[in-house]
Amino acid sequence: MSRLTVDPSGTHLRLGEAFFPLVMDTAWSSFADPGEEEWRSYLATRRLQGFTCVAVSVLPILHDRDERAGSREPFALDGAGHPDFGRPDEGYFAQAREFTRIAHEEYGLRLLLVVLWNNYVPGTWAAARTPYAVMPDRHRRAYVERVARTFGDLEPVIAVGGDDNYRVPEANSAYVEAAAHLRETAPRCLLTTHSAPHADLPDDLADALDFFCHQSGHDVRNVDLAWQQAVPYLARSPRKPLLAAEPAYEQHGRVNGHGRWSRDDVRRASWTSVLAGAAAGIGYGAHGMWMWHSPSARFTSGGASLEPYPWPTALGFPGALDISLMARLFVDHRLYRLTPAQELLADGAGEVLRLGASPERDLLVLYLPYSRDAEVLFDLRGHRLTGWDLAERAPVTVDPVFGNGRTRLRQLPSLSDQLVVAERTR
Known part of the structure; x- marks a missing residue:
């Protein structure tokens, strides 16, 4: 694939010389759960729908996943079933690399890889849920080196953090350190981070990134964040591309409300975010697809999220075609030019x-x-x-x-x- 870069205007990304809208589907657990044929079937579908990118977490999101037989693990498990970070599984990382190669070279879909979901760094809200998963400093550094070595030459987009609000200094130091190492060892990869709703991105981390992703999420109290959160990012200097990476997932439970988010809700959040200036692309998620849900598995975050649909059903949700139209309009009208x-x-x-x-x-x-x-x-x-x-x-x-x-x-x-x-x- 051609190299992905930031346009000098700071408004959008380019693939070669062409505008590249980051139209991103979410399939976080793709390195842990699907087989190769399932992965290929998924990629073929999203490519035909006009998506340009898929978001994947390199490591499992431990508090928010399907528990099922046969899932791949990036590290050997100890007697309690917890990861032993000193014993990485070479086969896991080899397959993750191959899945990335397939997406890039055979289907023309760029992967956005989250390196450190906030379970794995100290002091965060997710670390409190899975304290056994906080990586010691030496293991975290070795793992970040492995990420650069495994994926760097394939040039995915790299998100240093996942679903954090960036208010814990020790965790922020880990993200900044990871960004500096990846900048040096994988210099052709664009860097970003995946933010939680109401995130407060520190200046040293913001300065280390090539573009920004914000999230309005799945809580009914945060509907207006789809357009409100763009304001502080657009006020930063120099200007960097911005997109809403995680509007409410289609058919996800309405957290602190009732029912599920519909394709109409998702469409509204998507368009309001773009017209608020987050016009470098859009994220989308189908509840059941992002964790590759199987009816035989136990989803660890039911409750307010509600039970996911089987992944083949979620892959067919109609809201994905609303994003297809948006992808077309991004290119036809060069929507990256928009500001509120x-x-x-x-x-x-x-x-x-x-x-x-x-x-x-x-x-x-x-x-x-x-x-x-x-x-x-x-x-x-x-x-x-x-x-x-x-x-x-x-x-x-x-x-x-x-x-x-x-x-x-x-x-x-x-x-x-x-x-x-x-x-x-x-």
Whole structure:
């Protein structure tokens, strides 16, 4: 594969000279659970759906996985069933490398590999759940060296941390140290980190990364984080690409609420995050696919997450095709140009609608969560207007009224959420 780099603008990634939207599916346990034929079947499906990347944790997420016979382990287990970090399993890492090679070379899908899920570093919320999994410093350093040696020449994206809020100095030091080592020993790999909701990324770690990933997650109290969390990242200097890596997973339980997150919920979170400036790509997850769930396995994090679906069922969730449309629109309209433009919405509609625009206003994109009129404080007569019924994934005709430097968009004949794209033609 061509080398993945950051565009000098700091807004997006490039593969060679072309814009590379990081359209990322989540399959965290891919190195531990599926066989090669299952892996190939999965990759073929996501490639045809327009995904460009798959997120995988190098090590098992110990508090949040399927427990089943036949799972591969990266380290030998002691008598209590806990990992012995001084005894790595060479076969595990060899197969992880081969799975990465297959994804890159045969299916054209880039892997994003999380190196240190926060179970494995001291003082974090997940370490409190699995204290036996905190790596001693010498074993952690040896493991990070192994990651660079195993994967570096294949050039995956590397996330140094996983699901942390980055408020524990000792853990942060481990992430910063890992980033420095990987920068030196795997210099062609882009570096990022996977953040929990409400994360507070320290400056020394932020400075070590090439781009940022934020997470609004699965708690009903965090719905607005899909657009709110972009603000501090966009305020950092220099500008670095940003994406929402973990909106609510489709059919995951609504934590601190009732029911499951629907494809409509996922679509809303995805579009509001992009139009808030997290426009370098998008993450997606299907509840059952990310842990490769088998009906014969015991999922360790049921409860509020609710029981997952079998992975073949989750692979077919319809929300993945909503992301397919988004992937197409990313490329067709170069959506990385967007920054928040709520000030261009009339009549207080910014409380409900989301509007993104390029700095030159040659591209404006409006998200409407339901059918209604909307007024934009900008004359769009010189723009080509395209509407989308997002639930149907079908184009609709936009009905604008121009006057007094404004554009009123009449209600579209759609029963769900909509997108209006305005791109300058002259």
